[in-house]
Amino acid sequence: MTQDEMKKAAGWAALEYVIPGTIVGVGTGSTVNHFIDALGTIKDQLKGAVSSSIASTERLKALGIQVFDLNEVESFSVYVDGADEINPSRDMIKGGGAALTREKIVAAVADKFVCIIDNTKTVDVLGAFPLPVEVIPMSREYVAREIRKLGGNPVWRENVITDNGNQILDVHGLAITEPKVLEAKLNSIAGVVTNGLFAARGADVVIIGTPDGAEIR
Ligand code: 5RP
Numbered sequence: 001m002t003q004d005e006m007k008k009a010a011g012w013a014a015l016e017y018v019i020p021g022t023i024v025g026v027g028t029g030s031t032v033n034h035f036i037d038a039l040g041t042i043k044d045q046l047k048g049a050v051s052s053s054i055a056s057t058e059r060l061k062a063l064g065i066q067v068f069d070l071n072e073v074e075s076f077s078v079y080v081d082g083a084d085e086i087n088p089s090r091d092m093i094k095g096g097g098a099a100l101t102r103e104k105i106v107a108a109v110a111d112k113f114v115c116i117i118d119n120t121k122t123v124d125v126l127g128a129f130p131l132p133v134e135v136i137p138m139s140r141e142y143v144a145r146e147i148r149k150l151g152g153n154p155v156w157r158e159n160v161i162t163d164n165g166n167q168i169l170d171v172h173g174l175a176i177t178e179p180k181v182l183e184a185k186l187n188s189i190a191g192v193v194t195n196g197l198f199a200a201r202g203a204d205v206v207i208i209g210t211p212d213g214a215e216i217r
Contacts, residue, residue: 004030006118006209007082011035013207013214014080017114020045023073025110026060027081028053028099031209035080035116036060050076052106053099054163070106079110083117083203084129084196090115090203091179095132095196098162104194107201115203119210126179130155130170132196137167139191146189147171150182166193 001009011034018024024039026032026049036056039046040063048066050073051057057067081103083092092115094100107113133154135143144154152171160168176182179199186195206217 001211003118003120006211007031007116008034008209009214010116010118010207010209012038013216014038014114014116015042017078017080017112017205018042018046019077021047023047023068023076024049025076025079025106026051026056027079027103027106028056029082029097031082031116031118032056032080033059036063039063039065050106052081052102053097070109073109075109075111077111078114079107079112080114080116081107083115083121083198085123085126086115086117086121086203086206087123087126087179090206091126091197091199092203093126093129093131093196094198095134095168096129098132098134098157098160098168100132100196101134101162101164101194104198104201107198112205113201113203114205114207116207117209119208122208126176126197127174130172131174131176133169133171133186134162134164134166134193134195135169136191136193140167140169143189143191144169147186150185164193
């Protein structure tokens with residue numbers, strides 16, 4: 001089975017968590033794209049979606065799924081999104097697709113976070129995948145200096161502007177043994193919009209695509 005086939009197995013398995021007649025939260029990325037395709041097959045049973053990126057919004061709308069502004073939605077049950085890494089405590093690194101800030105906002109409103117991944121994403125300690133940090137453009141070099149003081153090696157993702165008009169630093173060289181502590185520390189640096197650690201609000205359910213199909217943890 002290819003990695004994409006494992007992503008597809010996880011994405012389609014997440015349909016089980018979608019509650020008919022409600023609004024579903026939709027993340028961003030290649031695994032989520034499979035979930036969106038799956039949602040298209042039950043679109044008549046959905047009230048609609050809230051989305052974490054322009055790319056996912058366009059994909060949802062192309063399938064005829066109504067996308068609500070998050071400001072119009074007080075609460076919803078389930079948010080489905082991928083991850084770049086996840087540890088046994090279900091803390092995640094996200095933001096490989098640069099959508100981390102909107103993902104964190106939509107996830108904050110959801111009752112349940114269903115994480116969909118292929119089996120290459122599980123790790124014991126987060127940090128082999130460079131940690132994305134979204135920054136206000138004028139703060140980039142200041143934030144980079146502060147991150148170096150914490151032991152990380154930040155690299156500017158030069159070809160990317162986020163949906164919010166900001167820039168991304170990818171932080172290499174971290175072994176993240178205390179995800180919640182680092183998440184809060186990075187967010188306290190002036191100019192940081194948010195970082196890709198999802199530990200204060202981790203996943204509730206993990207669906208892992210494996211060569212034998214989807215496994216739920
Ligand atoms: C985007 C994300 C994605 O969920 C993460 O990068 C995983 O992507 P993929 O499903 O393509 O492997 O956080 O900002």
